[in-house]
Amino acid sequence: MPSTAEILKSYYDALYERFGPQHWWPGETPFEVAVGAVLTQNTNWRNVEKAIGNLKREGLLDPVSLHAVPRERLAELIRPAGYYNIKADRLHNLLTVIVNDCAADVDIFLSGAVDELRQRLVSIRGVGLETADSIILYAAGKPTFVVDTYTFRMAVRHGLVFEDASYDDMKSLFENSLPADTQLFNEYHALIVRLGKEFCKKRAVCSGCPLEPFPHTVEETV
Ligand code: SF4
Numbered sequence: 001m002p003s004t005a006e007i008l009k010s011y012y013d014a015l016y017e018r019f020g021p022q023h024w025w026p027g028e029t030p031f032e033v034a035v036g037a038v039l040t041q042n043t044n045w046r047n048v049e050k051a052i053g054n055l056k057r058e059g060l061l062d063p064v065s066l067h068a069v070p071r072e073r074l075a076e077l078i079r080p081a082g083y084y085n086i087k088a089d090r091l092h093n094l095l096t097v098i099v100n101d102c103a104a105d106v107d108i109f110l111s112g113a114v115d116e117l118r119q120r121l122v123s124i125r126g127v128g129l130e131t132a133d134s135i136i137l138y139a140a141g142k143p144t145f146v147v148d149t150y151t152f153r154m155a156v157r158h159g160l161v162f163e164d165a166s167y168d169d170m171k172s173l174f175e176n177s178l179p180a181d182t183q184l185f186n187e188y189h190a191l192i193v194r195l196g197k198e199f200c201k202k203r204a205v206c207s208g209c210p211l212e213p214f215p216h217t218v219e220e221t222v
Helices: 004-019 030-039 045-057 063-068 071-077 084-101 114-122 129-139 149-157 167-175 182-198
Strands: none
Touching: 004 167, 004 182, 030 045, 030 084, 030 129, 045 071, 063 084, 071 084, 114 129, 129 167, 129 182, 149 167, 149 182
């Protein structure tokens, strides 16, 4: 019987072989990636790109300029990303920490060990675990595994976790089974998102899926 580490490695190989490199995360700077991580909650990336495009066009994509934008104006600029009032608040909370606690220096904000940085991020109102881990992995370039709905869906269907597994249970499953390699974690999460969008949807499309050869059970309600 293969170990969890062997199973997860086999999944990675199958996904990579089918999909190839995903080139995540689209963003020119760590700051842009962090902003994108806040904006991408509950929307698709195309909408985030429009919102970030608005900020760029206005010359606001730096911590000091963006922090100084009145909340209503910020909400208007990021409107394409949806939930724009909530996201404007979350973004402002993040910017306040960068500007007031880190001298507006994104490198300082993203410094420190993974656990320390994660603690700093989740203590910001509106920054949840997935957003925090996305910022750590894709903006800071440090090894933390990002978990999302797609990860849960695949892992439950493949019997790797129970349905009531917590975010940190799922994160530990991957981190305890794989080497703490930033590039591996980067690619693996991106591949799972691709899998979830194309095959492991709410209504699973197992036929032709790269993980079809591995044991799985589909409950359509997952
Ligand atoms: S084989 Fe089915 S259950 Fe497994 S990942 Fe693919 S779509 Fe999801």
